Amino acid sequence: MNKESLGKTMVVGVVVIGLVAAAVAFKGTENSTDHSSGTMRGMNDSMSDTTSSPSGIQETNKVSYKGFDVEQPKIRVKKGTTVTWTNEDSAKHDVTPTTETEEFKTSKLFGKGETYSVTFNTVGTYSYYCSPHPYMKGTVEVVES
Numbered sequence: 001m002n003k004e005s006l007g008k009t010m011v012v013g014v015v016v017i018g019l020v021a022a023a024v025a026f027k028g029t030e031n032s033t034d035h036s037s038g039t040m041r042g043m044n045d046s047m048s049d050t051t052s053s054p055s056g057i058q059e060t061n062k063v064s065y066k067g068f069d070v071e072q073p074k075i076r077v078k079k080g081t082t083v084t085w086t087n088e089d090s091a092k093h094d095v096t097p098t099t100e101t102e103e104f105k106t107s108k109l110f111g112k113g114e115t116y117s118v119t120f121n122t123v124g125t126y127s128y129y130c131s132p133h134p135y136m137k138g139t140v141e142v143v144e145s
């Protein structure tokens, strides 16, 4: 091997080593990017699971007004069920349907420990609120029995 070809071999060798090093470095960045985005995805998944998986609809016929809040804002009942609202606050509340029907009418204001009951015989979703505190609101979903 003469000097010239030895030189060429060394240059080729250096270039190859350089390429391999660059490839390893690139692979390394790629991997670490994958890892971090994978972790992020995992975190987002678990976060959205805890916030979105419960439908928030409760199968109950009892609604409590407590702390100026509707404790069961979304309920689902079978046709023919009587739903009872109970006021646990010192302040008076009412039940005001967004759209009154023959079955679902606005209650009078009722005080602590008092109740209001409505029997739902017609399938549908009924929205209501408390007229003195319109931010207190909920829905009653009536399904086929």
Ligand SMILES: [Cu+2]
Pocket: 092, 093, 094, 130, 131, 132, 133, 136
């Ligand atoms: Cu109220």
